Every structure is written in C-alpha cells, then in structure tokens.
Amino acid sequence: MSAEQVSDIPASSSDLSVTREQILSAQFECYLKIITEPPHSGSGPYCNRTWDGWLCWGDSAPGTAVQHCPTHYHDFDPTEKVTKVCDSDGQWFRHPESNRLWSNYTQCSAYTKQKLKLTSVMYYLAMVGHVLSIISLLISICIFSYFKCLSCQRITLHKNMFTSFILNSFATIGWLYFVVGEQQPRTDSSQVGCKLLASVMHYTYCSSYFWMLCEGIYLHTLIIVAVFVGEQQLGWYYVLGWGFPVIPAVLHTVARLLFHDDSCWVMNTDLLYIIHGPIHVALLVNLFFLLNIVRVLITKLRVTHRTETNIYMKAVRATIILVPLLGIQFILVPLEPSGRVSRAIYELFMNVFVHFQGLLVAVIFCFCNGEVQSALRRKFAQYRGQWKCRCLVTTDSHCNYHTNSSITETSRVTISLEHGPPNKSSATLNGQTNGKRCSSSEPDDCDSPESTEI
Amino acid sequence: MASVSWRHTLFFLVVVNLSVLTTACSSHYGNAIEEFCLAKFKLDMEVLDQRQWCSWEDTVESYGELTNCTFLVALKMNCFWPNRMVDEFFIRVHRHYFHDCSLSGRLLHDPPNRILGPFIVVPILVTLLMTALVVWRSKRSEGIV
Numbered sequence: 001m002s003a004e005q006v007s008d009i010p011a012s013s014s015d016l017s018v019t020r021e022q023i024l025s026a027q028f029e030c031y032l033k034i035i036t037e038p039p040h041s042g043s044g045p046y047c048n049r050t051w052d053g054w055l056c057w058g059d060s061a062p063g064t065a066v067q068h069c070p071t072h073y074h075d076f077d078p079t080e081k082v083t084k085v086c087d088s089d090g091q092w093f094r095h096p097e098s099n100r101l102w103s104n105y106t107q108c109s110a111y112t113k114q115k116l117k118l119t120s121v122m123y124y125l126a127m128v129g130h131v132l133s134i135i136s137l138l139i140s141i142c143i144f145s146y147f148k149c150l151s152c153q154r155i156t157l158h159k160n161m162f163t164s165f166i167l168n169s170f171a172t173i174g175w176l177y178f179v180v181g182e183q184q185p186r187t188d189s190s191q192v193g194c195k196l197l198a199s200v201m202h203y204t205y206c207s208s209y210f211w212m213l214c215e216g217i218y219l220h221t222l223i224i225v226a227v228f229v230g231e232q233q234l235g236w237y238y239v240l241g242w243g244f245p246v247i248p249a250v251l252h253t254v255a256r257l258l259f260h261d262d263s264c265w266v267m268n269t270d271l272l273y274i275i276h277g278p279i280h281v282a283l284l285v286n287l288f289f290l291l292n293i294v295r296v297l298i299t300k301l302r303v304t305h306r307t308e309t310n311i312y313m314k315a316v317r318a319t320i321i322l323v324p325l326l327g328i329q330f331i332l333v334p335l336e337p338s339g340r341v342s343r344a345i346y347e348l349f350m351n352v353f354v355h356f357q358g359l360l361v362a363v364i365f366c367f368c369n370g371e372v373q374s375a376l377r378r379k380f381a382q383y384r385g386q387w388k389c390r391c392l393v394t395t396d397s398h399c400n401y402h403t404n405s406s407i408t409e410t411s412r413v414t415i416s417l418e419h420g421p422p423n424k425s426s427a428t429l430n431g432q433t434n435g436k437r438c439s440s441s442e443p444d445d446c447d448s449p450e451s452t453e454i
Numbered sequence: 455m456a457s458v459s460w461r462h463t464l465f466f467l468v469v470v471n472l473s474v475l476t477t478a479c480s481s482h483y484g485n486a487i488e489e490f491c492l493a494k495f496k497l498d499m500e501v502l503d504q505r506q507w508c509s510w511e512d513t514v515e516s517y518g519e520l521t522n523c524t525f526l527v528a529l530k531m532n533c534f535w536p537n538r539m540v541d542e543f544f545i546r547v548h549r550h551y552f553h554d555c556s557l558s559g560r561l562l563h564d565p566p567n568r569i570l571g572p573f574i575v576v577p578i579l580v581t582l583l584m585t586a587l588v589v590w591r592s593k594r595s596e597g598i599v
Contacts, residue, residue, distance in 0.1 A: 024518050025510070025560035031548045032557050034541075051544070053536050100534035213585065221592040236588045244584050248577040255573050259565040270564045273574045278581040285585055 019072050023054065026070065030056030045090030052103045055082060062088045069108035076108040077115060083107075111340065118344055123180050125348075126355040130169040133358025137162045137169075140366035147375045153231060154315075157218055158365050160241055161211035165358040168204035172355070175201050179264050194264040199253045202275045206245035208357075209279045212326060214241045215319055216286040223312055224296050248278050276330070283327040290320045318364050325360060329353045479533030486531065487543055491523035499551060508555035520547070 030051045040046050040059035047060045054070050069080045084103040085093035095102035141162050144155050175197045178190075214237045221232060252274040260269050293316050297309050329350055337343050366372055498516035499507060506512045524543065528535040564570060 020518070021514065022561065024514065024521065027521065027544075028510070028517060028552075029557060029560060031544045032552060032555060035545055035548050035553065036557065048538075048541075050538075050541050051536055098534065101537065214588075217585065217588055217592070221589065225589065225593050232592050236591045240584050240588050244580070247580055251573055251577060255565075255570075259569070260562055262562050267562070270570055271573070273570075274577060277574045278577045281578050281581045282585075285582070 047086035060086045075112040080107040129355030136362035140362045164207040171201035203249035211241040213282040216289045220289040484539040495520045
C-alpha cells in the first residue's frame, strides 16, 4: 500500500464497510481489466499493469502516470491527482526509505482541512441566501396580494414564480441541512427521507425556471403574437409551470434509483443533466422570445407607437435582465479553473449566484418595480393621514390617458386611442379587464408610464 | 557463475526449511499464498454453482477473505502489500474463475450513453413541445386564428 493516511474525520463502522467493499470492487474490476486488455503496443521498456491497493494502473511508458484520487475515503478529494512514476528501465518507482512500490497519494488529503473550512463557509452562505430569499419573496407576495390595484395577469404569474422560488428555498435548506449539517449514520428511513427531499428540490428548481419561461411566453404572446387578445387563458401556463417539471424530476428519480443509487444522492453524476437539460432549453427559449420582443419593439413599433414602445420596453427590461442572471451559473460551469485558490473564488461566486436567486428575483420584479414603489409610497403617505383622495384625482387627471399600467391595458388604450375619446373607453376597458381594480375615485393607484419601470 | 548458483541454491534450501520467515520478502511468499489462501478460496468457489462465479453478491465474501489472507501472509512474511507476486496470483485466480465476467457494474458508475441519452433527450423534447403548445394555445385563445 502507498502512504499511510491518517483520517481526522471519524468514520462510522458502516462507512468503513462501505469503503472496504468499494476497494474490493475496484480491485476485482482492476484485475479483470488487467486480464482482458490487449498487450502494450508501443516499443521500448514499459511498466507493467498493476494494482497498487487503491487504484488500477495500466501499462505505462516511462514517465509519470496520473489519475484522479479515488473516493474510497471521506478525506480524499477526487479533484486532486495521484501520480505514479515509471522508471526508464520499465520498473515502477520504489520509495527510497522502504523500497516498496509507491504511488503518490499525498495530494488527495493534503488540503482537506482547508477545503472543509471552505465548505462550511459555503454552507452557511447558502443557508443565509435561501433564508433571505424566502423572506424577500414572502414580502413581495404580500405586497402583490395586498395592493389589489396592482393585480393583473402578469402579477399572477409573478406570484406563482415567487411561490416556486420559496418552495425551492425550503427544499434546498432542508436538503443541505440533512446532507451537510447532520453527521449521523445513514439509516434506511433517513435515506428514503433525504432522497425524497432531493427529488422535491429538483422539482421546485426546475419549476422556478419554467415559471420564468412562462413569463417570457406571456410577454411574447401579449406583445407580438396576440396583440388584440383580451385576457389570456392562464391554464396552460399553470400546466407548464407546475405540471411539466414533474416529468424531469420523476425521470431523474427513476434513473437514479436504477443506475446510481448512492447514499442520499449526493454525488454529482451525468444523470443530473436530466434536470439541467430542460432548464438550459427553457433559458435559451426564453432568451430567444425576449430578444424577439426587443427586435419587434425596436424595428416595427418605434415608428408607429413610440410611447407604447417605451412602456413595453420597460416591462420587458426586468425579464430580460433576469434571464441571463438566472442562467449565468450555467454559463460559468465550463469555466471552472483548476488552481486551488481560483477554484475557491469560483465556488464562492457560484454559490452566491445560485443561492441568492430568490432575493434577486424579488428585488427585480417587486422592489424595483415603479408601480409597487409608488403604491407603497402612497400607502405609507395615506397611512400617515396626510393625503386626500381628491388631490390625487386632480393632479393626475391627464394620467387617465395612460392610466393603465399593465401591458394588457396599454394595448387596449392603443386601440381605444384610434376609436374614440380616451377617457371614456379606457375607463370602460378598465372595468372589464380587472375585476379587482380600484374604485374610480382612485384611478391612479396604478400610475403613469414614467414610473412603469421594470 | 557456478558459485553464484550454488549460493542461490543454499539460500533457497535455508529458506524452505524455515517455517516462519522473519527476514525480507522472498519468492516463498508466492508459494505461501498459494498454499494457505487459495485452498480456502477453492473450497468456497466449489460450493457455488459455476454460473454464480460471476455474481458479485455471491463471491464478494470469499474474494474479500482471499484478499485479506494474502495481506496477512504478507504482514507475517515482512512483505509490502500489494506486490508483483500478489498481482500474478490474482491474475491467475481471475483467469481461472472470472475470465468471462463483466468488466463493470460493481462500483457506482453512470449508465452507458445509450441508456443515458434517452433519459436526457426525452425531457428536452417534451420541453420544446410544451413551449410550442403553450404558445399555440395562447394564440388560439384570442379568437382570431
């Protein structure tokens, strides 16, 4: 065996037996590979294929053979490398002190302590991110539900998306606590529990990205495809946002149980692409839709409907900022650096991007929303008892022209402008579109286009 | 040359006559593991049906004992483990008992691409289909097709 490894991490007896079976399986498959592989094809001396106790080595030309560290022990990092030197006369390297055949496993556990510290920092960062996300999203949902004048179809989609992010945060907090926080030995029932939690986590993760896609499709339909439509049927959006993510989640569960049933499904395998594949596709399709909207707004509507173009652009802006931000973690994955310090920084950024997503969504879609801000300001001022309703009506009478804040109403106003006096038709259209709209005494709770930002 | 071979023969005779060897590792190790370890393994494998020899669940215990036995003999004989003789020993064992067993499947590993492919491609296709369906349904709900 190669260098003695002293593990600082206490291993339970079940872990040791798992390790022993893992090493035994590796040894068995190594000797099978040794007897089935064709003989060495190159010329000159070479080192014979061998099993060094932990890893399998094939016929190697003189030089240094390199492999990834095995996962036999908890303190072995599989991203580190194992090296075995082959002499120029076809003999494996022998350690000068003991004269035994020796592979260099020192790198596998050399940095484990620092990495554990880093992992615990990441763990707390993730927990903080998800807790902040939950709080900010709950506040946003409360704001959207409380201010009835804000409600329109787009806000309904926002609320559903926020709900999926909240569920995702809860599931992730639970899973992280279970897997990383708890150190107890894994019993069968706890295995079932944490695998179920992992499935729920994957489902909600997928669902949040699909609700983003629903937002993009909704805007696309509203602005480009069906400009003259009344309210859209939201039923299909619910199916795409809540129903469809069941498919990848169930497929992943089945595949994982059949092919790669490790403890608590902690290991990163290619099977995760079952979840991430559809997410990538959803992000790309979303980006395509949004860029299409921008293209149409810039080229076609600019000439004819300048003000409406601005309104649409402002509405689209939020979604088009958010889609790349949600997708940036996937763009960064292939760029993982190899150095130790740079990888630590990279992991820090990735953790922030992934675990603070809910907070980002809440900020961009709610707290930075001009309507929400003015509604809150008004409520606050009203709460202080400073304002009278009549003052609001007189100061912003011209806002009735563009009194409609959401895009649905804006498209109606566009039509109504061509057909008759704006005040009358917009008022009737208002009454039609949002049953929960504010009474006519406060027509400007949803406000003028200048503040219809994001 | 003759004196060297005489010395080697003498050494070999001395080695063979010692029941417990406490000095350096030697080729006697190969014989020792054949004698002590392989015998038990042969008995274990004969109990099993020949078709079961490739079943990992049935053979893991005896294989583990065989490995452990070679390790203990190495400790006793002051050899480091594993070494070239261990390699050759196991190669012989595998050639006799496990030569037609599947090369993978005992360790956790990803399924081959022909299985993984459909699992990944199907949700992606359904995603695209669902998106098209939602766009189409929204378009239709306007009443003007």
